[in-house]
Amino acid sequence: MTAKTNATSSLLALRWGTDAADAAFTGLSGILFGSTTLSTTALLLLASLFFLLLQLRSETHKKFSPAAAPPLPPGPLPWPIVGNLPELFINKPSFRWILGLMKELNANIACIRLGNVHIIPVNCPEIAREFLKKQDALFASRPITMGTQYSSRGFLSIAVAPWGDQWKKMRRVVASEVITPARLRWLLDKRVEEADNLIRYIFNQCNSSNSKLNGTMAARAAGGVVDVRVAVRQYSGNVIRKMMFNKRYFGQGSPDGGPGAEEIEHVDALFTVLSLLYAFCVSDYMPCLRWLDLNGHEKIMKKAIRIVNKYHDPIIDDRIKKWRGCGKDVFSSATKKEPQDLLDVLISAKDTDGKPLLSSEEIKAQTADLIYAAVDNPSNAVEWALAEMINQPEILRKAVEEIDSVVGNLRLVQESDFPRLNYVKACAREAFRLHPIAPFNLPHVSNADSTVAGYFIPKGSHVLLSRIGLGRNPKVWDEPLRFKPERHLQLDNGRAEATAAEVELVEPDLRFISFSTGRRGCMGAALGSAMTVMLLARLLQGFSWQVPPGLSQIDLSESTNDLFLAKPLRAFAKPRLPMHLYTQTTNN
């Protein structure tokens, strides 16, 4: 109630400017305390205008659901022209406001108007399936936003491009040449190298608090407190850099296997870009306001993109020169060069006339697109999974026991072990359900008017499947807020133990969102699953994990402005394998 009153008065201030709002209140005090006729007239005028706007507001809402069509989904009444942008601007973070509205309305689907765009958040799997399975073709576009324009160099790459020829071209090239099962097998060694480096790096972070032992093998064996967030984010960055550019480091790196300043800057910039792609920026709904950069997003975005390009562009330009020479493919004739990584694959892709299929801008945009896509989900899921498991040692114990029985302790987990690591995969799957990287799936935009779940969905609507609303939905999940991997295992005579059915991280029925489904579904589900399971399995196999000394529990609070752990996970790691297994990679 208080929030609403505050919002109304701030709205007044926003819609009329502070002076006008002050005038309204001066007028009010004038009436109360017997002031001039002028202020009374001003107040009356203001009040009439306010009521006129309210009237217009409900007319605006009606206008969008034609008489013959079913109604729009429920939602707040929009103001003329701006829709619910004022509320969006006032109530931060926007996603919590939207989810709160849905709760207030007790709605599975809602409609919020921003400018003249209808935002359609969805909470329930049946309706989600109607959008992405039954009517998938209708909802296969993406919105144009300031953030995605920068990230994709003007919509040249797949993930954020609107439906159309460019999206089809890039998706075809990537599906047939880049992220194929054969390519994944081809790049297995590079992924293994990074998984080995991960445990070498964490091993080197272990350092006993006993200063006499500092830096020795004995100190490492005694264990130490590790910044898990840095380790998991850098692992994801390393894997995709290695697959894309055939290198872990842009600079010298760090001798302990950890990131150098360049990799820290790179990964931070990637996360910044990702956070601003669909960040409810006011100008995405009222492009005429873009020059004002009201949220300040554009300035931040430009800086982050400059950093990403600073690292990617010289490598790509250099490689294109090597492959194509002065307009010629220098490797095509006598010295037939074989691609060494995914960048080579993108550059060497040919059309039916044998000409390069992708321009340099397309290669740059698509390279960045794949790097953005790979870096955030695996690291976030594993950081949360480990935090939850440390607080529930029984789950941790079961997962480690599974690894010990399938892999043993004389060698490290390999991708070929995954089919038999069902409990570990159930832990990762549970992390995707309960702790998604983002509140909503990537937006899907409708290409035509339609009816879904009995509601009118106008052409151009932005459909937002709520990852929280689905994954934590009490009508779908028993004890939805509890981290309970057993829920993903096939029950064998009532016992929660893995049976023959293999656990997978995909969830095509949309009871939660991991890789989503349909025409715009994730292209990297196999790679994303492999990265996530390897990351979690290696952490569990390589170290025993505990709460840091002096604490009783890991603090599982979720950040207010996003869905990351509010405090980056720091935990006590103690090596549990023969020492030589931690030192088998080199610094390259």
Ligand code: HEM
């Ligand atoms: C655990 C890791 C990952 C998760 C959970 C994940 C999840 C998703 C989700 C939810 C979408 C949006 C689907 C939709 O719009 O309905 C998506 C799109 C996409 N993902 Fe992934 N992803 C992961 C890893 C990767 C990797 C490693 C790649 C490739 C290197 C990749 C490539 C893509 C692409 C290209 C799209 C856009 C598809 C399109 O718009 O046509 N993803 N991903």
